[in-house]
Amino acid sequence: MDDTKRTPAPKDRNAAPLGPSVRKPGSALTITDVADFAGVSKKTVSRVLNREPMKATTRAKVEAAIETLGFVPNAQARALAFRKNFVIVLFIHDSTSPMAMTFQRGVLSAIGDSELALAVRPVNRESPELLSEIETFLARQKPMGAIFLPPLSERDDIGEMCQRLNVKYVRVGSAQLDMMSRSVWSNDREAVMGAVRDIVALGHTRIGFVRGPKGFLSAREREAGFRQALVSAGLTPDETLFADGRYTFDSGLAAGQALLSLPQPPSVIFASNDSMAAGVVRAAHEKGLRLPHDLSIVGFDDGPVAVQLWPSLTTVHWPVIEMGVLAVHKLVPETLPAGEDPAALPSMVASSLIRRESLDAPVR
Amino acid sequence: MDDTKRTPAPKDRNAAPLGPSVRKPGSALTITDVADFAGVSKKTVSRVLNREPMKATTRAKVEAAIETLGFVPNAQARALAFRKNFVIVLFIHDSTSPMAMTFQRGVLSAIGDSELALAVRPVNRESPELLSEIETFLARQKPMGAIFLPPLSERDDIGEMCQRLNVKYVRVGSAQLDMMSRSVWSNDREAVMGAVRDIVALGHTRIGFVRGPKGFLSAREREAGFRQALVSAGLTPDETLFADGRYTFDSGLAAGQALLSLPQPPSVIFASNDSMAAGVVRAAHEKGLRLPHDLSIVGFDDGPVAVQLWPSLTTVHWPVIEMGVLAVHKLVPETLPAGEDPAALPSMVASSLIRRESLDAPVR
DNA sequence: TCAAAAAAAGATACCGGTGTCTATTTTAAT
DNA sequence: ATTAAAATAGACACCGGTATCTTTTTTTGA
Structure with missing residues (x-):
């Protein structure tokens, strides 16, 4: 008989009874696994993930471990620790609006394949709860930035609320709606x-x-x-x-x-x-x-x-597409192509007439 | 041994040197604050948030505290603890496609004002990295569900990958593409x-x-x-x-x-x-x-x-809109109107001809 | 060559929730 | 009234990362 049959306190996950290194492939990996594999500490792996300066040999060792294991960091854990979600929220009034859909294309193209995600949130301008709905969403998600499309963008109280919540935002409109760094508009x-x-x-x-x-x-x-x-x-x-x-x-x-x-x-x-x-x-x-x-x-x-x-x-x-791109660049300067100056970003994108068939001189 | 009940732990965040209860309004509140205010434990507040059965008086006390303080739970912390992000990802091939935009409307309407968020992610079907791009995104975000629009939905390997990652998914198409519970299509x-x-x-x-x-x-x-x-x-x-x-x-x-x-x-x-x-x-x-x-x-x-x-x-x-609604309902049955049976959800939505002006009998 | 300064890596608390197990009440039964 | 059983609340570890502070290693200066 085995005298060690009884397991009194198996609350440590290392003592899992399923045998050594039984884990689902891919997603179950954590930074600790990478650290163990590379023979370094968690913090060192974190440094690599965040591109902090460090000794090249250590970095290479960790990167090799990440590559070998196929490790992908958990966005929620990062967001929790950073107190910022790597997300941009696009608030739209009417999900039918072609303008909103086109704008979204611009946003997506600016985001590209960065680790940012786009969240789309329709809200009803008529609702008396509008402001608190947006506030709740922002408090819950803690996004990197929020974009407000017309006609939501035309409310000043939304901007004030974002500042109170410490959320970066951009208001999009047909004329300047806020300070330069917080608005994008066309003439x-x-x-x-x-x-x-x-x-x-x-x-x-x-x-x-x-x-x-x-x-x-x-x-x-x-x-x-x-x-x-x-x-x-x-x-x-x-x-x-x-x-x-x-x-x-x-x-x-x-x-x-x-x-x-x-x-x-x-x-x-x-x-x-x-x-x-x-x-x-x-x-x-x-x-x-x-x-x-x-x-x-x-x-x-x-x-x-x-x-x-x-x-x-x-x-x-x-x-509209250009405004979408611009809004993202303003919210997250890291999305700018390397070497471009965030301070040099324009805020206005000019509209202008496109001549096609439907306009001609009047018959006299 | 334990006579000295006082815990001299000075590293507690309550010992912040900024004075009593100095915190930014709204977002800085945590479940602990609510618990203290209501005179209960964190866990009890958590129970209220998750609508677990409990004594009515305790629930009322906690709800009053939540209401008074204006507490909003942090989505990232929940996601981390749950190991699931309250997000649905919509993978689209071409952000220009009117179909994708219309489908998105259906998704948004099904999500409504629930605590789910919609994330939109464009991916390039031509890219040889397609599969790993999607896999990385899913591993990073751990969404409640993923929706694949045509022509992405036509790839079987994507479905297999989702199962491997333990991510619920729906494939949308013009004919059945997967098992019923995992696809939505039209005839x-x-x-x-x-x-x-x-x-x-x-x-x-x-x-x-x-x-x-x-x-x-x-x-x-x-x-x-x-x-x-x-x-x-x-x-x-x-x-x-x-x-x-x-x-x-x-x-x-x-x-x-x-x-x-x-x-x-x-x-x-x-x-x-x-x-x-x-x-x-x-x-x-x-x-x-x-x-x-x-x-x-x-x-x-x-x-x-x-x-x-x-x-x-x-x-x-x-x-397309109906398919979007259906896809969400399949991924998150909680989005269904109260009392409806998730098992009774259809998988096919019929297309049919709409007669307008452009069709008439031929001249003979 | 050896100590001091600088750089790198590690140990541990913490972000804000949930899960598990234990302690306490409440309810039911004798 | 007393005790067992059931219901409820609490204590504490944990999710997977980052921040701070400490220790170790490397570099520099005398």
Whole structure:
């Protein structure tokens, strides 16, 4: 009989009864295993992982162990010790928005194959709990940075809350929304002004305008640019040529139908975004108009539809992808290509008109 | 021996030299603070957080403390202790793909405001490192589940790797790709067959077909359904009416131009997805054809373009959002509405034709 | 050559939770 | 009322890393 049969206190994991080094392949490895294998301490392995200065021979020894064992550090443990999760959160208002999806592409490309992860979190702007929902998410996740897309980005209280929680953030918009280091924007207003200048230069004088939803800064900026450009061109804004829209295809269709039913319809319609421009295109087609001969149409965004429409849409290119890249670079300067200066990052990316088929001179 | 109960441990963090209860608001709170406030142990607070059965009065006391202090548990610490991160990873091949973006909407809606987070990770299918890239990401993040979209989902080795790492996964496709509990799919083939049946019923006999890229199961399924339906209808597939495409607008345009330049062009063209259908629409417009009078066009996906085109596109609705919801429910049954049975979840969501303007009977 | 200074590696506490086992109550049974 | 059984709460180790401080090794200076 074996007298050592009884195991009184097997709480040490080294005393596991399953035999020596029984572990699942891959993920069960820890830094301790690597340290044992390399014959060094945990801390030394940690130094290698964090690229701290150390003796080359020791580093090589540890790196060889990591390579041999196929060790991958546990992100949660690092996050806990660092008190920072290697994650960037993208807060979006509407997961349907093409802008958000495009922006996300920019974010992903900037993240590349770094160890950063992207978390996407939709929140409802209408909710009275909005702020506390975001705060809870941030407190729970402790991300490296947070990005707020319009129209969330337009709330100042969100920025203040992030500062209180000590979370880096970037607000994205159509004009500067925060201090430079915390915002990324495009010059929607100037871009529209440039577009209208081109439209006027072609000879148009009756220019219809489809507004975006009131709550969006981009909508206000674009309308402001439009009006400003008209005045600069010596034209008087005609309020009957303005129609309301909600950045949706349907609202653009309705607006187009309204504008085209006027006794004196415009010779060109500027829609505040591409979806609405597509609606206007349809309204024109329904009326049997030939585009751009009978009606020119200009949009804003340069989203995927722009080239898929017939005729292809002249539209202001909104550099959403570039803004996404920029936002990540601002939040995590380490994502910058080697040698680039974080302090030299721009904050504004210019929008500008892309000429396609849907814009031509008016028939006289 | 133990008369001196006082523990003189000065290294306790309560001995911080910054004065009494000096801590940043919100995020610095820990479970210990709550326990002290409520006059219970850490473990008891943990029990409340995890909704374990306990005495109602104790629970109320702790909940009051949590509420009063505004405590939010640290996700990384939980993840470390649980050895599971409360995250779902969505692996996508191409962050440009409208399908991926739409699917993501479904995932987000299923996640809702639960404590799950969505992480999006693009990977390059062409890369020889693909498998190890995914493996490293999974080993690092230890997510609750992983979702693979086409064409990544079509690789069996990825599924095997996930099982090895003990990560739950779902493969999404146009036909079953794995065991039921691990895949979500739609019946693309049957849906195309149904669509073609409708097309034939209108009197069409010369039906053009624009293929998708070879590497995609969906492309093969859709073509197979198309051919099968022709045969069922007593028609012989005419190889000259098949054109290659790559699921892009440009490739659809080129395919449309080719098919419409045939000596005997088809009276209807079925494109394997909407982007290519949009290209065909343009090709038709360029040729001066009136749609659908001179040419009918049918797509597949029912993406955002479908309704924005002129004429609006008759297309097979691909239930991508529903598949996204389903995938999450399969990975984390807790996301199901109360009372629903996880075992009763379907795995297939049917696609079916949506009639819009672009399909009509041929002129005879 | 040997001690002092600098650099490298190690030991151990700690991040903020959960799991296990033990101590204490509460409830049930005699 | 007393005790056994069941339910509840607590103590403490542990998850897998990093930070701090100490020890050891290497380098430098006299």
